[in-house]
Amino acid sequence: MPRGLALYALVASIGLPRSTSVSAYSWSFTNTPQQCQNISLSLTGSGTGPYSVLVIPFGPSPLANNTEVRRIFEVQFSGTETSFQLAYPEDSQFVAVVSDSTGFGSGGTSVAATVQSSSDSSCYNPAQEVSPEFAFSIVPANQIVECSPTRIWWDPANVQGTPSFQGIIPGGQSFSIPESSFSTVAEQGYGFTWTPSVRIGTTVLLVGGDNRGAGTGGSGLYIVSQGPSQDCLNTNSPSSTPGSPAGGSYPTSTNGAGTGGTGSGSSSGHSNTGAIVGGVVGGVVGFLLALALVGLLLWRRRRNQPKARRVDLLQANSDEDGVGVGVGVGGGDQLPRYYEPEPFLLPEPEPSVTTQQMSEFGGGRRASGSTAGFLAAGAGRPGTPSSTTRTGKSAAQPSLRPVNIVQHEDAGPPPGEDDEDEEPETVELPPAYTNLKNASRPREEGATHEESPPPVEA
Template structure:
């Protein structure tokens, strides 16, 4: 048992022992050079399989599957690529240890060459014989019958089949030559259970004694099934690095694949993703800043105005309409009434009445003005003296002025007694007294 498992364990090591590279750019009708590097087991060979639709008008297919064998122990080979421009193919390199031991390339695009005279565009090529599947699909770990019609005489020898996975691991389909079965309406064939993972693209290539490709090829995608036949060595599309080195994968020649990296690098997608991420991050930051500013604005609008300013005790920071102003006592609006005289209300256009009184010097008091005294002491005055009285001064009374605060007294301030303002008496109730006339004034006084 151990002797049977040992070769299987060494198979991955042998597969990874060497690889190949395209030494020239694949161009229509030009020579394509391939070199092998590493410790393989010559002789080497390369199998070229066209994939995809034909780029020629009316879908004319001029491509054929072919295998080119290296000369002797040579590690390089060159052959003419008879494929039209913009078509694609997959290359598989093998040595004496088995099929696909040198690796499988990805989809290679053929660029424009110097001419297009190496193929005939008038007719389409067809395989020598064909094979069929029942059911016409491949399912993971589910048996599929592969059969062909041996009665037509088109098959030479016993057919064989290869499973080619672009950019992955290719393999040979085991054919039980001593256990082929014949089924009515199906011909001769055998059952095969593909141990290939779900979603893997597989190109099934049929061949006979004339070489691989004589039975044509078909593309399949492995359907979902059970995992009973899978193992760590089960092939898949991403099991290994695409072989072939650098080669064009698009019609413009861009998007080359490098076997050292093991994957295709799409610079445009990476740059686009980075720019999109940066723009999204900036948009989120701007949105967050907007909501923060909006929240602060609403909080500032809801904050009440403190009219007391109990914290700092100062009114300097109050708005203009909330600043207190001192109370100013208004001017008196009415004049008091003097005994024996007529008075008028303040602001009236009526002039005060004139009190005409006839008097003698003997009736004058010492407080009367000097102009009313005669220059001759004994002379009596027969004429009447007319005097116009000024309005009596306003009558004032003691007033207590109390200034109230807008929002009430401060809780911290101690209660204060109201300030009392005392004003002098108005002397409105003092009447003039009759006194003997004073001595006559001198000449200077009379002149005045």
């Protein structure tokens, strides 16, 4: 793809408005704009005279207290060159619009040019502020809304003839504002309604004039804001244009830096291509630097974080404050005091219940001392009849087995016990021998014995 077509496609892709018409002539400044000095411009191409250049102050005044000494003025000429005095102070800015007989702004509009310093300051009085011949206002106030009705009005008593208004787009397509349906509105005055078909974000200077000349009504600076619709826009809608602005190369800053074009009619494709490529490369480099900075910050943050360490609850040493990280005391392999092994000691055996204690138990008193003892087999078991004491000759030693005696205290604890919460004791007594039989030994006379009840047949 040729370089010119590629540039055009790139401009279209980023959404810059473009014009379908190309001016038949161009113009440029032939010297640097300086305070109170003459400035010259030259035309090239096939324009239709007579020509005119309209110069409009741009931005605030550089003088103390923002004193405005700059006037809007227009210069008429018929040839291809002209020169006029620039009665503006240094460091101020202005915009120039060149027109021919075919229409306003047909030669193009410059971007804001900066006035350079000089030794001559006789062209203005810094103590005398200038003002327009009449004033105009717009509704809604202080704003131009895309494709929304805007009313421009003024005081008829201060106007000579019928005012005219122009829209100046620095570095773009300037235009005359159509006027129709004049009317008077209460608290607004006399005027008309205009629907601006200008794209959002465009910088527009509204300039008013009457029969006394262009700019006698002053100017206002606005940036087009978004409206409810864009149905009024088309390919011929005025806007900022790509490429080099009109006026050629001239300073646009106080340090003398200027534009790099050769005129509004030339494409200057190499200059724009370099600027676009430089902007893209700068954006990519800036993105990579930002990404590297974020990565560096994350790396430093991760490095400064304390590393996690495994804590051995038995072997960890004490930290710097003297409080052990684990449970180890004093470091090394020594176990803490709570983890030192202790021998398990069996309790001492308790003494058996004595005969006196057993007799006391039989008499309804609790045995004191140990609860360990033995009872006779079958004694105290439910379903076993009580036995009488049995006398006789020596017999074989009976087998003993431990049993538990549980004394129920349904009526409360025995008298003399103050502790109501004391739990009953379990007492083991030696076994009784009253229920033992020996079928092979004859019964002794005089001995009493209660026979066990016969078994119940099932």
